[in-house]
Each structure stands twice: as structure tokens, then as C-alpha cells.
Amino acid sequence: MDAAIKSIRPAKNNEPKKVETRVVETRPAELDPAEFLAAAVRADQPRPSRAEAEAAVLTLLSYIGEDPDREGLLDTPRRVVEAFDELYQGYHQCPAQVLDRTFGETAGYDDFVLVRDIEFTSQCEHHMMPFYGKAHIAYTPVERVVGLSKLARLTDIFARRLQTQEHLTAQIAAAIDEVLKPRGVAVLIEAEHTCMSVRGVAKHGASTFTSRFTGMFRDNPAEQQRFLSLVRGPNR
Numbered sequence: 066m067d068a069a070i071k072s073i074r075p076a077k078n079n080e081p082k083k084v085e086t087r088v089v090e091t092r093p094a095e096l097d098p099a100e101f102l103a104a105a106v107r108a109d110q111p112r113p114s115r116a117e118a119e120a121a122v123l124t125l126l127s128y129i130g131e132d133p134d135r136e137g138l139l140d141t142p143r144r145v146v147e148a149f150d151e152l153y154q155g156y157h158q159c160p161a162q163v164l165d166r167t168f169g170e171t172a173g174y175d176d177f178v179l180v181r182d183i184e185f186t187s188q189c190e191h192h193m194m195p196f197y198g199k200a201h202i203a204y205t206p207v208e209r210v211v212g213l214s215k216l217a218r219l220t221d222i223f224a225r226r227l228q229t230q231e232h233l234t235a236q237i238a239a240a241i242d243e244v245l246k247p248r249g250v251a252v253l254i255e256a257e258h259t260c261m262s263v264r265g266v267a268k269h270g271a272s273t274f275t276s277r278f279t280g281m282f283r284d285n286p287a288e289q290q291r292f293l294s295l296v297r298g299p300n301r
């Protein structure tokens with residue numbers, strides 16, 4: 066993870082430049098807090114066994130025309146299921162727990178806190194292919210602040226599930242809103258989707274931007290603009 070923390074007061078005489086990136090603000094249906102405040106999978110939830118999951122990989126190997134018995138593929142089902150365990154570990158983690166430990170000492174800090182360039186990899190729910198990029202998260206604390214690495218961990222928990230970029234964006238914002246009850250949250254995610262770059266239209270390098278603003282960021286276009294300027298600003 067390569068997150069940079071920026072000083073967020075723009076210097077005087079250094080008016081933020083207009084952001085030229087087109088940002089699509091996502092407004093999905095209201096999220097049910099139950100959806101993101103607990104682990105997505107209960108420990109006692111019935112699931113197929115590991116052997117059954119490996120058998121499903123064998124089926125896929127045969128489907129593409131492979132001989133699953135050839136030497137190079139003998140361990141592939143096990144490896145694929147292990148990779149799934151890693152890529153989808155977010156189902157077993159609780160987003161609210163990550164944000165649970167907060168600090169009350171804000172020393173009168175009254176501006177937003179921005180963590181920029183949180184790298185993530187997620188899997189699109191339509192093709193189960195990776196999309197990856199960076200999340201930029203800001204929130205304005207009221208009394209409680211959270212350790213900065215926790216915003217990166219929160220991003221990872223949601224990213225390590227099947228996702229759409231829009232939903233990922235909204236979930237991060239909603240979890241911070243719900244747990245920290247800040248004056249506002251701003252989340253901007255830029256990502257490249259391999260389901261678009263290596264299949265389908267096969268366009269490399271196309272970025273998709275999604276954003277979600279709540280509270281003061283939603284209500285005050287100037288704050289929104291300041292956030293976007295710091296994320297996409299001239300010194301990038």
C-alpha cells in the first residue's frame with residue numbers, strides 16, 4: 066500500500082485548478098447497514114467443501130479443452146481455490162470492526178483528513194475478473210479520528226469481495242459514515258477493469274472513475290472541489 070497523506074490546506078495564491086476528469090457520482094439505492102457492518106459470511110453458514118470447490122475447477126479445466134490430468138495441471142485446482150481464499154477473504158472480515166478503535170484527541174483539528182492513493186485489487190461481479198486502481202478517501206471528523214491505515218484496511222475488506230466499482234465506492238463511504246459519524250465523507254475511486262482491457266472491447270488503459278459524497282461534501286460543492294483538486298491536483 067502506498068498511501069500519501071497530503072496537507073490539505075491549499076497555500077494562499079494557489080487556487081486549485083479546475084479538475085478536468087469527468088467524475089460520475091454514484092447514487093445506488095440506500096445501503097442497508099447490515100450489509101457492510103458485519104462479515105458477509107457467517108462462520109456457521111453452510112458452504113461447499115474445499116474438495117467440491119476443487120472439483121469445480123477441474124470441470125472448468127475440462128470445459129476449456131484441457132486435460133486436467135496432465136502434470137502441469139495436477140495442483141492447479143488446489144492453487145486456484147487457495148487463490149480464491151485470498152482474493153475473497155473480505156467476506157469473512159467485518160468492516161465495522163476495523164473502524165472500531167478511534168482516538169478522541171483531535172487537538173481542535175477541524176478540516177478533513179485525506180488519504181490518497183490507496184491501492185487495491187478487486188474482482189468484478191459480472192466476470193470474476195480483476196479490476197484494480199486507487200481509492201482516495203477523505204472524512205471530516207467530529208470528535209473521533211481513526212488510524213489512517215484503517216481506511217486502507219477498510220478498502221481491502223470490501224475490495225476482497227465480488228464487486229462493482231460503484232458499490233465498492235458506496236460501501237466504503239457508508240461504513241465510514243455509519244461508524245465514525247463524521248461531518249462528511251468523500252470517496253473517489255479510479256480503476257482499470259481487466260474484463261474490459263483483456264476481453265470484450267479489449268481497450269487497455271481506460272480508467273473508470275466513481276465517487277460518493279456524503280454530508281458536507283455532498284452539500285458543499287466548494288468542499289467537493291477542494292477534495293477533487295487535492296486528489297487530482299496540479300502537483301500529481
Ligand SMILES: [Zn+2]
Nearest residue numbers: 189191192260
Ligand atoms: Zn466485469
